[in-house]
Amino acid sequence: MKRAPLQRWGGQLLQARSRAAMAAPAARQPFAASLHRHASSAAATHSPADDIPAESLRSPLPSPRPNRAAESAKLAALHARLSLSNKIPLETLARALVVPSADVNASFNNSNLAFLGSTFINYHVLEYLAVKWPRLPMTILYEALRAYAGKESLHQIARRWGVEAAAAPGEEVDPGLLQWKPQESGLQTRWGYVRAEAVHFDRFEPRRGISSRVVMDDEFGDTLQAPKTGPEAFKFYQDEAYGSFVQAVVGSIYTHCGREATRDFVQSHILSRQIDLSSMFQFQLPTRELAMLCAREGFSSPIARLESETGRLSRTPVFVVGIYSGSEKLGEGSGPSLNIARWKASMNALKAWYMYSPGNKVRVPSDMFEEDAKPWKAPHIDIGEII
Numbered sequence: 001m002k003r004a005p006l007q008r009w010g011g012q013l014l015q016a017r018s019r020a021a022m023a024a025p026a027a028r029q030p031f032a033a034s035l036h037r038h039a040s041s042a043a044a045t046h047s048p049a050d051d052i053p054a055e056s057l058r059s060p061l062p063s064p065r066p067n068r069a070a071e072s073a074k075l076a077a078l079h080a081r082l083s084l085s086n087k088i089p090l091e092t093l094a095r096a097l098v099v100p101s102a103d104v105n106a107s108f109n110n111s112n113l114a115f116l117g118s119t120f121i122n123y124h125v126l127e128y129l130a131v132k133w134p135r136l137p138m139t140i141l142y143e144a145l146r147a148y149a150g151k152e153s154l155h156q157i158a159r160r161w162g163v164e165a166a167a168a169p170g171e172e173v174d175p176g177l178l179q180w181k182p183q184e185s186g187l188q189t190r191w192g193y194v195r196a197e198a199v200h201f202d203r204f205e206p207r208r209g210i211s212s213r214v215v216m217d218d219e220f221g222d223t224l225q226a227p228k229t230g231p232e233a234f235k236f237y238q239d240e241a242y243g244s245f246v247q248a249v250v251g252s253i254y255t256h257c258g259r260e261a262t263r264d265f266v267q268s269h270i271l272s273r274q275i276d277l278s279s280m281f282q283f284q285l286p287t288r289e290l291a292m293l294c295a296r297e298g299f300s301s302p303i304a305r306l307e308s309e310t311g312r313l314s315r316t317p318v319f320v321v322g323i324y325s326g327s328e329k330l331g332e333g334s335g336p337s338l339n340i341a342r343w344k345a346s347m348n349a350l351k352a353w354y355m356y357s358p359g360n361k362v363r364v365p366s367d368m369f370e371e372d373a374k375p376w377k378a379p380h381i382d383i384g385e386i387i
Contacts, residue, residue, distance in 0.1 A: 062103040133355055208223070303323070
């Protein structure tokens, strides 16, 4: 450990005495004046305070200075790894790495950029889902949006970009490291309203309909919750910190490069991920729901027919059941019993209905912002889920 010279200690002690003397009451002014003169004469003869850097005389900043961004090799490597335009300065990328929990000053953290970026991410993901799968139920649409743009998914994207977090935020930290704390920042950085019944959530969970989730809750249909505490707080705030960086990067691209570059970036890094939407469906009464669907659409009532079977009297029988509406086959399923096979066939028929897609090359509303865009052709609009 490097030792500080004794002369510097003496200078700091004399300065502390002089400040205490200046704050003394009027009754102690003669002694304070003599002490102040002694300190002044000692400082004039030796001037040990000149050896102390100016940074040590003030409190440290909660985040690195913006002018240090040009000196960070990590920041330059991250900028090049993401193939960002030269229009985006390193100072903006360094600001995207400062989470509001590390620095509450909105002029130096990424709260504004993350809020802007989250709106563009959610907009492009939602228009893609609504046009690609127009029959998705609202609950599945929320979960699909979470799978693409939720804080857990954005956390994984940031990890793949090679983003590393600092052990603790501070002025001396490399600007190329993510700076955050496992605590609430106190800034409102999400959509949504605090429900009037939120004070009773600790005792019971009131029923929330789809309409109230759309109007009152956040972009994923979840209520705004109180600050997290306990073992799950670290994971929650870690996902939020890494996710806010991805959102801030998208907001920086829109700020410096415009709408087209933002859409291309979202499509390349977020919408390009493969997500199995069929695994998100859960049906409680699939046979009843399928019967209601056929009645609403004017189809014939669904009928289950045994397609094939093997090992009926063995320990592991397998039955294959098909669901038919008239002469048209709606779905097929297999199981160890006839009832399970019929349920699986009904669920596959419902999934085939809800996951209808006009194709991979679908036009979204944001395509109309392009120059010389073709006339807009309205996509298929479904009347909604059955139950």
